[in-house]
Amino acid sequence: MFCFRRAILTLFFMFLLYEVDLLENGLARTPPMGWMSWGYYMCGIKCEGNESKCLNEDLVLSVADTFYDEGYQEAGYEYIIVDDCWSEKARDRNGKLVADRKRFPRGMKFLADYIHSKGLKFGMYTNIAEVTCMRYPGSKNYLSLDAQTFAEWGVDYLKVDGCYVTEEFLNVGYIRLGKYLNETKRPMVYSCSWPYYIEFIHRKKPDYALIAKYCNMWRNYHDVQTSWEAMIGIVEHYRSSYGEMAPYHHPGQWNDPDMLIFGTGVLTRSQSRIQLAVYVMLSAPILISCDMNKITAYEKQLLLNLDLIAVGQDPLGIMAKPYKFHGLVLWVKPHLPKKGDSYPTFSFALVNLDIEDVRLDLKPGLYGLNSTDGYSMMDVFSGHHIKNITLHDTISLIVPGHDVLMYTMYPL
Ligand SMILES: *[C@@H]1O[C@H](CO)[C@@H](O)[C@H](O)[C@H]1NC(C)=O
Ligand SMILES: *[C@@H]1O[C@H](CO)[C@@H](O)[C@H](O)[C@H]1NC(C)=O
Ligand SMILES: *[C@@H]1O[C@H](CO)[C@@H](O)[C@H](O)[C@H]1NC(C)=O
Ligand SMILES: *[C@@H]1O[C@H](CO)[C@@H](O)[C@H](O)[C@H]1NC(C)=O
Numbered sequence: 001m002f003c004f005r006r007a008i009l010t011l012f013f014m015f016l017l018y019e020v021d022l023l024e025n026g027l028a029r030t031p032p033m034g035w036m037s038w039g040y041y042m043c044g045i046k047c048e049g050n051e052s053k054c055l056n057e058d059l060v061l062s063v064a065d066t067f068y069d070e071g072y073q074e075a076g077y078e079y080i081i082v083d084d085c086w087s088e089k090a091r092d093r094n095g096k097l098v099a100d101r102k103r104f105p106r107g108m109k110f111l112a113d114y115i116h117s118k119g120l121k122f123g124m125y126t127n128i129a130e131v132t133c134m135r136y137p138g139s140k141n142y143l144s145l146d147a148q149t150f151a152e153w154g155v156d157y158l159k160v161d162g163c164y165v166t167e168e169f170l171n172v173g174y175i176r177l178g179k180y181l182n183e184t185k186r187p188m189v190y191s192c193s194w195p196y197y198i199e200f201i202h203r204k205k206p207d208y209a210l211i212a213k214y215c216n217m218w219r220n221y222h223d224v225q226t227s228w229e230a231m232i233g234i235v236e237h238y239r240s241s242y243g244e245m246a247p248y249h250h251p252g253q254w255n256d257p258d259m260l261i262f263g264t265g266v267l268t269r270s271q272s273r274i275q276l277a278v279y280v281m282l283s284a285p286i287l288i289s290c291d292m293n294k295i296t297a298y299e300k301q302l303l304l305n306l307d308l309i310a311v312g313q314d315p316l317g318i319m320a321k322p323y324k325f326h327g328l329v330l331w332v333k334p335h336l337p338k339k340g341d342s343y344p345t346f347s348f349a350l351v352n353l354d355i356e357d358v359r360l361d362l363k364p365g366l367y368g369l370n371s372t373d374g375y376s377m378m379d380v381f382s383g384h385h386i387k388n389i390t391l392h393d394t395i396s397l398i399v400p401g402h403d404v405l406m407y408t409m410y411p412l
Contacts, residue, residue, distance in 0.1 A: 021213055022253060025167060025182065027174045027189045028216040029251045030313040031285045032157065034123070035063050035080030039224055039259040039289030041086035043134050052291065055085060057105035060111050066292040068118040075314055079189070080115055080188040080286070081123030082108075084134045086183075091137050096149055097126075109160050112154030123157030123189070124150060128173040133163040140165070140173065144180045158188050169202060170194055175294035185353040190254065193219040198303035199353050208248040215287060217254040220245065224258040226266050228402075230297065234258065235278050239322040239368045249283065249319040256285050262299045263290025269298050270403040273381065276302050277349045277404045280312030281320035283333040307380050311347050311408065314322055320349070325359050328352040328399055331368045343371040347380070356402040363390035364409060375409035388412060 010365050037044065037055050044055025063080050067073045087106070088098040101107045112122040126146060127138040139160075150158055156298060160177060160362040174194050181188050192215035195206030200222065211218050221237045224230055234257050238245070245255045260275055261267060268277065279286055288303070290293075295303070302308065311333065318335035329351045334344040346369055352358050374390045389395065391410070399405050 007408045009135070013071060014304065021209075022211070022342055023178065023190065023214055023216060024252065025077045025187050025190070025216070027187050027252070028254060030076075030315060030317065031076075031079045031254050031283050032079050032189060032217065033286040033309075033313070034081060034121070034288070035067070035292070036079075036081040036083055036123070036159075036287045036289050038083035039226065039261065040264060040291065041083075041289075045085050045100075045103070052107060054103070055082070055261040057106065057111065061114055063292055064115050064118050066118055067120055070076055070300075071123045071304055073118070075306060075309055077288070078302075079121045079123045079287075081125070081157060081159060082111075083125045083159065083320075084127075084132050084161070086125065088137045089136060091142075093141060095145055097137060097142075097146060106154075108153045114153060121156035122154060123159060123191075124153075124155045125161065126150075127161040127163055128170065128177065129164040133161050133165065139177065140169075142379045143173070143177045144183075147180035147184050149176065149314040150181075150188065151186035151247070157191065159191040160193065162201075165197075166187065167198060167202040169183075170197055170324075171210075172205075172213075176343070177356075190220075191215065191217045195220050196222070208245065212248040212253045216252060217256045219256050219258060221257060224261060226261050226264045228266060228271055231261065231267075231271070231275055235274070235329075235351065235353065236382065238278070238282055240381075242322055246319045246321070249317065251317045252285065253286055254317075255319070256365050257282065259289040261290075262288055263295040263302065265284075265294070266400065270400065272299055272302060274351055274353070274404045276308060276401070277380075277406050278309055278331065278351060279345060281333050281347065281349045281406075282332075283312060283314065283317045283319055286312060288341055302381075305381070305383075306405075307378070307383055307408065308336065311380070316344075320347070326358055327349075327354055328358050328360070330362070330367075334368060337410070338374075343411040345408060345410050346375075347406065349404055349406045350397065350399045350403055351404045357401055358399045360399070362395045362397055364389060364393070364395065369409060371411035375411055378408045380406040380408055401412075 047054035314335035
């Protein structure tokens with residue numbers, strides 16, 4: 001009897017611990033969507049005679065205008081994030097960070113106010129070391145002051161890089177900064193690069209349970225480069241690391257495969273379909289990085305495809321499970337809407353990273369579908385309902401080289 005009670009008590013406290021074991025700031029209930037400067041503009045400080053690659057106030061305001069005027073905001077694109085190289089090289093006499101006086105003449109609070117006036121959100125960047133990756137002032141000895149400064153400026157999202165520190169400091173610095181961010185009382189999405197540095201710089205296994213306790217999202221893998229090969233590397237990494245990452249991926253806590261490379265001219269139509277399909281199947285953050293004027297009409301149509309975005313922004317936030325399948329990868333993801341309590345909708349993405357076409361017979365019933373009334377099958381890219389299927393149907397498909405087929409199966 002005594003032991004039984006103790007067991008119940010232990011279970012009860014384990015439950016309590018589990019309940020408080022995640023960062024709960026109420027943010028990022030679905031994966032953040034928006035724009036971030038780094039992928040395309042990088043440092044963006046060589047502005048003279050190079051306006052089109054300049055990271056400055058005009059650029060950030062123009063992204064806000066494009067989001068507001070061209071339907072991006074309605075589709076869910078919300079955060080506008082300024083990455084590294086935004087500051088002066090020196091702090092002010094009180095130790096506060098100062099925005100670059102030439103490129104951001106009205107300061108960061110001005111940007112935040114403008115972005116907020118459009119109903120959008122503002123993100124910024126720092127690094128956990130004494131300097132940032134590009135050697136601007138970093139937050140290491142100013143964690144509390146910088147948290148306060150970002151809060152004063154109206155920042156809604158903070159990307160925190162992990163260059164130039166030891167593994168030991170990564171494991172304490174992110175926790176400390178998270179505590180100071182919380183103490184400002186301003187809700188800020190906390191994006192950590194912590195596991196990337198643990199795994200790829202310090203060559204250890206990231207402790208995702210610990211990371212999920214302190215961060216809303218985290219980078220697992222290398223910075224995206226502007227190429228198809230880099231994109232394949234990312235897709236393959238998330239496939240092979242599914243087992244490690246999926247348990248810690250859910251509303252409020254996201255694995256982050258880094259920015260899209262839309263609008264950079266390197267992807268064919270079908271390659272851009274692959275990148276966005278995989279990201280929405282992963283329930284990954286969707287961060288565009290480019291000159292918004294260079295997004296092609298086709299890319300824009302994909303970015304604003306509400307059937308596709310709905311899969312990525314599904315409130316259950318499940319990371320699709322990958323299956324290797326005749327030279328391609330099938331990703332399967334259950335999501336809302338549910339029929340009753342028991343029958344979720346499922347999306348299937350068949351991704352062919354090879355150049356050859358692949359023919360296959362897909363039996364959707366093998367991957368968790370369980371409504372005996374069958375499913376209505378929709379092609380996500382066209383929005384067409386193709387046919388109704390049963391749990392026993394086999395669908396013959398051809399996935400062209402470097403392409404993806406994506407279907408959503410709604411329970412009937
Ligand atoms: C223009 O800016 C980009 C991004 O910062 C930089 O890589 C490039 O070298 C610059 N070009 C010139 C001509 O300064
Ligand atoms: C601070 O942490 C508490 C406890 O987890 C949480 O309830 C609160 O929303 C957090 N506040 C901010 C601003 O992050
Ligand atoms: C159907 O599958 C879903 C998700 O895999 C599961 O949650 C649900 O319990 C299943 N329903 C029945 C009736 O087995
Ligand atoms: C699929 O089933 C639904 C519900 O039974 C029906 O309304 C619809 O017409 C069917 N669609 C096709 C293409 O057979």
